[in-house]
Amino acid sequence: MENEAHKIFTEYLKYHKHRITPERFEVLDFALNNEGHFTADELYVDMKQNNSNVSRATIYNTLELLVDCRLLVKRNFGDGKTTYESNFRRGSHDHLICTTCGEIIEFHAPEIEEIVKRVCDELGFIPSGYSFNIYGICKDEDACEKKKSKSSYAPKRRKKS
Numbered sequence: 001m002e003n004e005a006h007k008i009f010t011e012y013l014k015y016h017k018h019r020i021t022p023e024r025f026e027v028l029d030f031a032l033n034n035e036g037h038f039t040a041d042e043l044y045v046d047m048k049q050n051n052s053n054v055s056r057a058t059i060y061n062t063l064e065l066l067v068d069c070r071l072l073v074k075r076n077f078g079d080g081k082t083t084y085e086s087n088f089r090r091g092s093h094d095h096l097i098c099t100t101c102g103e104i105i106e107f108h109a110p111e112i113e114e115i116v117k118r119v120c121d122e123l124g125f126i127p128s129g130y131s132f133n134i135y136g137i138c139k140d141e142d143a144c145e146k147k148k149s150k151s152s153y154a155p156k157r158r159k160k161s
């Protein structure tokens with residue numbers, strides 16, 4: 001899986017005359033192996049804990065390059081933090097965000113894409129992306145309270161296939 005992503009990123013870096021460095025590919029691998037939604041700082045902590053020496057600045061600017069070449073997408077879940085997630089071989093999806101415990105649930109509803117397409121057709125607009133977030137609270141109050149109390153960030157790792 002990583003090899004195709006590496007190819008896409010290599011082509012992109014060459015085309016835009018950015019330097020091809022092992023650190024940038026390290027960031028790519030960590031980002032794509034993260035199954036959830038993460039901030040640049042969370043990725044930094046995750047990489048540090050896995051004995052990586054990549055600097056915070058390199059992580060920040062590499063994430064921007066990965067968004068630019070569409071291997072990652074940037075999300076804003078209303079808390080003012082820039083969050084990233086893998087866009088490599090992933091279908092489009094939208095999010096439910098619990099404003100109490102911070103849980104983010106992904107869902108896919110093709111009707112939303114149809115609405116985006118119809119509105120853009122009607123208004124003569126070419127969409128490059130859209131974001132549809134539903135804010136609210138978990139129905140299961142106990143589970144919500146528990147999730148709220150364990151605040152430390154634990155990355156969800158994608159299983160290597």
Ligand SMILES: [Zn+2]
Binds near residue numbers: 037085
């Ligand atoms: Zn998502």
Ligand SMILES: [Zn+2]
Binds near residue numbers: 103138143
């Ligand atoms: Zn909740």
